[in-house]
Amino acid sequence: MKFSVWIPIAAAALLALLGSVYVVNEGHTAIVLNLGRVARTDVGPGLHFKIPLVESARIFDRRLQVLDAEPERYLTSEKKDVSVDFFAIGYISDVRAFYRATGGDESIAVQRLAPIIKDSLRNEINSRTLKQAVSGDRAAIVDAQLASINRGAATLGITIQDLRIKRIDLPEGGDVIRDVYRRMSAQRQQVASKLRAEGDEESQKIRSEADRQQAVIVAEAERDAQKLRGEGDAEAARIYANAYERDPAFYAFHRSLEAYRKSFADGNAVLVLERNDPFLQYLRSDR
Numbered sequence: 488m489k490f491s492v493w494i495p496i497a498a499a500a501l502l503a504l505l506g507s508v509y510v511v512n513e514g515h516t517a518i519v520l521n522l523g524r525v526a527r528t529d530v531g532p533g534l535h536f537k538i539p540l541v542e543s544a545r546i547f548d549r550r551l552q553v554l555d556a557e558p559e560r561y562l563t564s565e566k567k568d569v570s571v572d573f574f575a576i577g578y579i580s581d582v583r584a585f586y587r588a589t590g591g592d593e594s595i596a597v598q599r600l601a602p603i604i605k606d607s608l609r610n611e612i613n614s615r616t617l618k619q620a621v622s623g624d625r626a627a628i629v630d631a632q633l634a635s636i637n638r639g640a641a642t643l644g645i646t647i648q649d650l651r652i653k654r655i656d657l658p659e660g661g662d663v664i665r666d667v668y669r670r671m672s673a674q675r676q677q678v679a680s681k682l683r684a685e686g687d688e689e690s691q692k693i694r695s696e697a698d699r700q701q702a703v704i705v706a707e708a709e710r711d712a713q714k715l716r717g718e719g720d721a722e723a724a725r726i727y728a729n730a731y732e733r734d735p736a737f738y739a740f741h742r743s744l745e746a747y748r749k750s751f752a753d754g755n756a757v758l759v760l761e762r763n764d765p766f767l768q769y770l771r772s773d774r
Contacts, residue, residue, distance in 0.1 A: 507536050507537055507538065507539045508534065508535070509534075509535055509536075509544040509546075510533070510534055510535070511530055511531065511535060512532060512546075513532045514532075514548065514549060514550045515532065515546050515547060515548055515550075516528075516530060516531065516582050517535070517545060517582075518530065518544070518582055518586055519542050519543070519544050520542065520543050520544075520545065521538075521541060521542050522542075525583055525587075526542060529583075530544070545586065545591050547579055547582055547585065547586075547591065548579070549578055549579050549582075551576050551577070552578060553574055553575070553576055554574060554575040554577065554601070554604075556573065556574065556575075556601045556604070558570045558571060558572040558573075558656075559571055559605050559608070559609075561608065561609050561612040561613065561620075562612070562613060563612060563613070563615055563616055563617045564613060564614060564615060564616050565616055565617055568657070569612065569620055569656070569657060570656045570657070571608060571612065571652060571655050572652070572653045572654050572655075572656070573604070573608065573650060573651060573653060574650075574651055575600070575636075575647050575649070575650045575651075576648045576649045576650070576651070577645050577647040577648055578645070578648065579644055579645060580641075580644060580645060580646040581641070581644035582644060583644065584641070584643065585643060585644030585645065588643045588644060596643055596645065599643055600640055600645060603636055603639035604636055604647075607632040607635050607639075608628070608632060610632065610635075611628050611632050612628070620655055621655050621657075625652045625655075628652065629649075629651070632650075633647065633649075633650060636650065
């Protein structure tokens, strides 16, 4: 009978012991609430005790967390739209302020922190031109606003360790992207025109060189032809001279035949000569 009495007592004591113990893992921190009010904060890793039924413990992750927000559209100093995609890396630096600002709800912390970051980036993007925002030093954009972001994040008990811009795009369907495409097209056209001009110039050089070589080849060929004709005429004259020396009468006859052929070549020539003209000596029947 006595043993059965101690069983409920032991069970109640065990439950009381389990309700008074909590464990904080490495990289985490805890706060202890006494009837809903913060009693202790920044409880480090290890085994800890609390008053059962009166106190409760809330454990939070103090390791670095990534806040990945949706891309946001901003206006540059030229009133051009850009879409900025970014993410932030931060951690809970003041667990008491974090709990009071968000009730310990991380989703609420993200909802409140995102506008702080976006507003700070907006100030920086608004002060830059489109070229500076897209092709400039992104680290300079972040460094200029990180201190301002942390001042706002401090009200949430959060510290932003780093802020990274993944990419800066031109919004689809906007005037900016059409202007960029037109500018890119004009640049490509300019490059194409330059290449065509260089090609035409090179073509003219090649044609000029080919014409020059043709003129040189033709001139050299004509020179060689004249030389060969001269040599041929000289050889023919030598042969004729040898032949004429051997038979002057044959020379006179041959020359007369050549003269007759040239004079009556067209068949309509008319010559008026004296009867005894030497030109007709080979046409007389007495020869």
